[in-house]
Amino acid sequence: MYVELKNINKSFGDHKASDDVSFGIEKGKLIGLLGPSGSGKTTILRMIAGLEQQDSGDIIIDGKVVNNIPAAKREIGFVFQNYALFRYMTVFENIAFGLKVQKKDKQFIRERVGELIELIGLSGLEKRYPSQLSGGQRQRVAFARALAPNPQLLLLDEPFAAIDAKVRQELRSWLKDMIEKLGVTSIFVTHDQDEAIEVADEIIITNNGRIEQVGTPLEVYQNPQTAFTAGFFGQTAVLENYTDFHTFEKPNGAEKAFVRPEFISVTKKNEPQKFKSSAVEGTVERVAFRGNNMELSIRANGALLTAKRGLDAAEIHVGEKVDVFIYRLFVTVGEKAVLLENQSAREGSVFI
Amino acid sequence: MDKTQDQSKNAKIVKWLLISISTLFIAVMLLLPLVTVIIEAFRQGFEVYLKAIADEYTVKATLLTLEATLFAVVINTVFGLFAAWTVTKFKFHGKKLLTTLIDIPVTVSPIIAGLIFVLTFGRQSFIYPLLEKADVKIVFAVPGIVLATIFVTFPFISRELIPVLEAQGTDEEEAAALMGASLPRIFTKVTFPHIKWAFLYGVVLCTARAMGEFGAVSVLSGHIRGKTNTLPLHVEILFNEFKYVPAFAVSSILVILAVIVLIIRSVVEYHGKKDG
Known part of the structure; x- marks a missing residue:
């Protein structure tokens, strides 16, 4: 493990920001720290950087315990949420700052900064001030500034939060490519699940100061281990009494269930369907066009479900009665989440 | 319509x-x-005016005023910068109390400020024997005037700086510190460019206030002509002696100084706005 956190605890007054946090990160990986706001993800990032001191526990970077190494000596690049560019310095001076502090010679600084400006695609804007740049450009400068002294670890705090939606999409793939190309181990903090899934090699999910789950985006999405993770991803609907929907077994201690849109199939009354006996009737409350599909909100057994339907399927109207069949769902047993397949679908697959 | x-x-x-x-x-x-x-x-002509201004006591009063102003501005600049920096960039207990204390000179009447110093350093004070032993005179002497001026003007610079520094936040400093920059470097390269105009504005205001200070200085000075008389006190004495022309002539010096300060202020304000 390149970066390792062992039993980290941190409180701010009564608020426990980190509760026995432990995880490890391999060299060269791009890690997403994902969680709702207030879940303690930024605190973790700031402790790794040395901007906050943990109350207990060890932080290890490259085999060295860095607990007592001040922030400036940890060789970490940090991209702040609002970039924190030096507003009275030009793009060039901003990127050169870290190198000047290290007393590198002028020739070296000029070359390195030139290289980075080329890399971030802002050639010709060296003499601009941050206020004369767009949000996306500022983010790139902040990225280059953090990278200039060749850090062993790059930390990014909500790197896309301050950018408008369209540029954000573009910057996400840019940043991913860039970090892959440079091979620098990176951790970024985000509250946006799409962002984490799209950008990260591995996701660490935080909630209430604890680590809920660590895994690749596919793993955490498909196999949520905890109730929180199961409910966090996708447009999940909560079923308080999931046994109202047919043919799911009930494990010991099972409470409520989470259903994602892709777990649901919706059929019109006149359409043929495979699992008629296990479907329940629901009323369509809302139909929304989502570009490449239709999003349906359906009230069934008192729960409001979100489902998707292809554009080539027959149209469904608000108020229409439809049949809803749930293929699988996540059932919570205490803090844990368990995936359940619909039994009739399982039997059905045996027949085919 | x-x-x-x-x-x-x-x-x-x-x-x-x-x-x-x-x-x-x-x-x-x-x-x-x-x-x-x-x-x-200028009522009695330019020559009388010149004579009033060139008067020995007027010249001495002018020099004393400039001296007190210089001391007050330099000391308050250093204090104001440190106070504003401390209050805005660090978290500590008693921060609220400190910011409130800084404002005291603005709310307390200058006369009372003067009296406080008389009581603290005068004959009744327990410090007085020590001062006497060290042969330091404060009350009814130049150090007293300088002290009074410093006291009355000390919030001016920090009060200009605190809102600007607060608005800036600490991110840029944190970023610089993370890259290993030393405190002096962070201050000169990151913080100071940001507060430059507010700082100059504060210095100008402090100067204006220091030159015109009457109340606190009046209590501490003892009105010894040629020794502890500042310009405003000198004007008062002349006026009380019914020497109207000299009184107004000396006033005009203060007015001219004030106008100069105002012009500097406008220039500073203009540049500050332009830099945004």
């Missing part, structure tokens, strides 16, 4: 009414007295 025309007409009337009231007010309350000072100063 008519209604909107009526409304815009009304708005115009209100606008001109407000402009005339404020102009009239400024003319009567500010311009008229200032012009009177200058006219009265």
Whole structure:
């Protein structure tokens, strides 16, 4: 493990920001720290950087315990949420700052900064001030500034939060490519699940100061281990009494269930369907066009479900009665989440 | 249609009414007295004016005023910078109390400020024997005047800086510190460029206030001509002796100094706004 956190605890007054946090990160990986706001993800990032001191526990970077190494000596690049560019310095001076502090010679600084400006695609804007740049450009400068002294670890705090939606999409793939190309181990903090899934090699999910789950985006999405993770991803609907929907077994201690849109199939009354006996009737409350599909909100057994339907399927109207069949769902047993397949679908697959 | 025309007409009337009231007010309350000072100063001709200004005691009073101002501005600049930096960039207990304490000189009457110093350093004080032993005179001497001036003007610079520094936050400093920059470097390269104009503005205000200080200085000075008389005190003495022309002539020096400070202030303000 390149970066390792062992039993980290941190409180701010009564608020426990980190509760026995432990995880490890391999060299060269791009890690997403994902969680709702207030879940303690930024605190973790700031402790790794040395901007906050943990109350207990060890932080290890490259085999060295860095607990007592001040922030400036940890060789970490940090991209702040609002970039924190030096507003009275030009793009060039901003990127050169870290190198000047290290007393590198002028020739070296000029070359390195030139290289980075080329890399971030802002050639010709060296003499601009941050206020004369767009949000996306500022983010790139902040990225280059953090990278200039060749850090062993790059930390990014909500790197896309301050950018408008369209540029954000573009910057996400840019940043991913860039970090892959440079091979620098990176951790970024985000509250946006799409962002984490799209950008990260591995996701660490935080909630209430604890680590809920660590895994690749596919793993955490498909196999949520905890109730929180199961409910966090996708447009999940909560079923308080999931046994109202047919043919799911009930494990010991099972409470409520989470259903994602892709777990649901919706059929019109006149359409043929495979699992008629296990479907329940629901009323369509809302139909929304989502570009490449239709999003349906359906009230069934008192729960409001979100489902998707292809554009080539027959149209469904608000108020229409439809049949809803749930293929699988996540059932919570205490803090844990368990995936359940619909039994009739399982039997059905045996027949085919 | 008519209604909107009526409304815009009304708005115009209100606008001109407000402009005339404020102009009239400024003319009567500010311009008229200032012009009177200058006219009265020259009433008996330029030579009498020159003589009044070149008077030995006037020259000494002017020098003392400049001396006290210089000390006050330099000391308050250092103090103001440190205080503002401490209050805005660090978290600690008693921060609220400190910011409140900084404002005391603005709220306390200068006379009381003067009396406090007399009580602290005068004959009744328990410090007095120590001061006497060390042969340091504070009350009714130049150090007292300098102290009083410092006291009265000390919030000016920090009060200008604190809002600007607060608005800036600590991110840029954190970023610089993370890259290994030393405190002096962070201050000169990151923080100071940001507060430059507010800082200069504070210095100008502090200067203006220090030159004109009367109350606290009056209590501490003892009015010894040629020794502990500042310009405002000198004006008072001349006036009380019915020497009107010299009184106004000496006042005109203060007025001219004030105008210079105002011009500097406007220039600073203009540049500060331009830099945004």
